[in-house]
Amino acid sequence: MRRLTTLFPSEFLEEHAEELGVVERNRKTQMPALVWSFVFGFAAGESRTLAGFRRNYNATADETLSPGGFHQRLTPTFAEYLRDLVDAALDEVAVPDAVDVDVDRFPDVMIADGTVLRLHRFLSEEFEPRRGEQGGARLHLLHNVTEQTIDRFSVTDQKAHDSTEFSTGSWLEDRLVLFDQAYFKYRRFALIDENDGYLVSRLKENANPLITEELQEWRGRAIPLEGKQIHDVVDDLSRKYIDIEVEAEFKRGQYEGTRSLDTKRFRVVGIRDEDADDYHLYITNLPREEFFPADLATLYRCRWEVDTLFRELKTQYELDEFNTSDPDVVKILLYAALLSLLVSRELLDLVTEQADDEIVFPPERWAATFRSHAQLLLHELGEYLGYSPPPLLERLIEDAQKIHQQRPILQETLATATQPRCES
Template identity: 40%
Template sequence: MARRQSIGIRRELTSLIPTRQLNFLAQLSGLVRRRRKVEAMALFWTVVLGFSGGRARSLAGLRRAYQKSTGTTLVPSAFYDRFTKSLAAFFRFVVEELLERMQESEAKFSGLLRSFRDVVVTDSTLVKLHDLLEGRFPACRTNHTRAAAKLHVVMSVKGQGPRSVKLTSGRQHDGPVFRVGRWVRDRLLMFDLGYFRYQLFDCIDRNGGFFISRLKENANPEITATLRQWRGRSVPLVGERLRDVIERLQRDTLDVEVEITFRHRAYAGAQSGARRSLRLVGVKNDDTGRYHLYVTNLPPERLTAEQVARAYAGRWQIELLFKEMKSHYRLADLPSRKPHIVEALLYATLVTLVVSRRLLRAVRQALRRQKRVVPEGRWAALFATVSSAILDLLLAPARLARGLARWTEAMLLHEAVDPNLSRQMLLARVENGATW
């Protein structure tokens, strides 16, 4: 008889963050001071996994999920009174603990990105809040949204999850939130235009890291060298400004060195200017005839112009992560005008994401011999469907939990597999150069 495949859901999640550590963080945050009807660990897992009931996340729905999974009956006030500032602090501590525990993945890149220690993508997403939270979380455009939170995430592509997070108001600009240090060495960082700053790129380069960013529309650097030779009567580029010649180019790719000027951060009231050379890459879009332009410090022998554009497509991973949290884990469902409840639910969604990715890794390991693909998007929809069952087996007595685990694990292993055998995931397409 074939051996039944097992994920070990309970084992995976209790090893991700042990109950002893959760109890310590609950005491540290002030969530637990005396024994109460609503048990802290059951509340934690309910807020993390009890979101799937109903069309939108609500405190009433979470209370019903708590009662169902624990077999208790509560008056609404006994449950709602636990949503305090201490609960928000508790979930913030848990997120910090999880990010610290998520050590660098042992996975390795196998293709285009194999020479990098990791690929790091950063971006932010806005979450609309109740208008009465405008004082704490002012939005950037108050003509249609008065209050909004902004979640800034730095994501490890290799680890398939967040490496750091920060919660600010919607009015906070992206650039100043991101910090560079020695940790960037041998890593490839990719940005959208919200982070475009020559000072940032210079700092990454000085710390031994690499970057790729889209070029701003108003940037017009001087071309100082061509890095690819073209046959025939090609348009001379050296000494020209980019915007003066780009409309006359017929070539499919542009690969040149440019000189940029910028100002260093002010020290002791003085601010000095600086110049440096960067590589500018352009790849023409066949449909529009216009170039997609990128700046990078990667040398041509490391990645060709076409490979730079292909690698940048991997930045879409973080957009998919935000979509996963909003579409499946109810990131945008924040049913409260109280800031501490909003913060607790935002941080709880991040915990949900980490829990989901931990079980995704376990499912992929269980299926690795079959060489079947488990896409993140398909997994997220499945995880959201069975999250209440996972909550039940975590809170049930051991005897009942075994039966629940058998059914839940069998369903996950059966439904997670992509039926399209030829479909590649985004990272695989980036690494292998597959057509889009």
């Protein structure tokens, strides 16, 4: 428990809540209990409802909250508060390390990616979908493979493109960024190169740059490629690798109302997939002297890490199943999911330290284990923090009683309907 309270000290949780105005100064709400109730309540799954989160809080804190009192605390400010906690934890907690690749050549290897979360149809105005009527949010991550952290994250509506959340600048110097095709843009690649950064991206099918030079010579009657466009000739090739220089034309950013045309030369590498009888094509600015075609394919496999991360969030934590039409609650639950993942990873690090060296903990198996023990962990943590929750019988009475006095329960309705018949 000390490991978790070091990650989120109770004093910090209370002080930051006061700074943002999340709670009143009399501290009627016990913020550590509220935060941990959302973290472990989201992980548990079975209690991933607002009523379930309230029960977790009431089972942990010294004083219980009524349904109305609990709902009053689910505000935009509380969502901002949880987001700040995610930001704080990202600097401390590692995320899954699924691929063993030598990346010492770069100070940092970064992966930019995003995933779509399906929301209630009543949220289509707040979280505008790309098509259809169902609301959709998009979670964007910038994952640092080298440091095993998430450097940046953001939440937008589904219509927002992944690439709009990636900004270039001097921070790219000497760093390698791995992109999927959603981020493909020659201007972005040019800016990365001009900031002394490096990139590897899959080449889009509708991108057909001009080949200016072959970087690998082939003996015999090899098809000459110079002066042709890559997608016009790739289907006619059977060589194991393609290694060429291409020239791409693109528009620069707007300046004084106009956007000028420019060109930039990149390297394109193809790795033949014999099973599919085609090539995996990558565009990069990494030099051939240091990185052979097979090296680029190995580097690009690092992207599996963020795919594994998204898959865990969706399969283990059911991240894209939000049964609410309140946009603030959507954000609260999303940040609770990320906090659950980070706390899970912190505990996995602790378990790994204590276990024998030969024991392996697959991330998704660990996630299932963490979820199944979430309620027990919350109980142990409450005791560690010194909380004295109400007696069990009192909690049962509080949770099980009818809340809405004007809403008849089924037995009352049946009794009222049958009473005249029985009297007659």
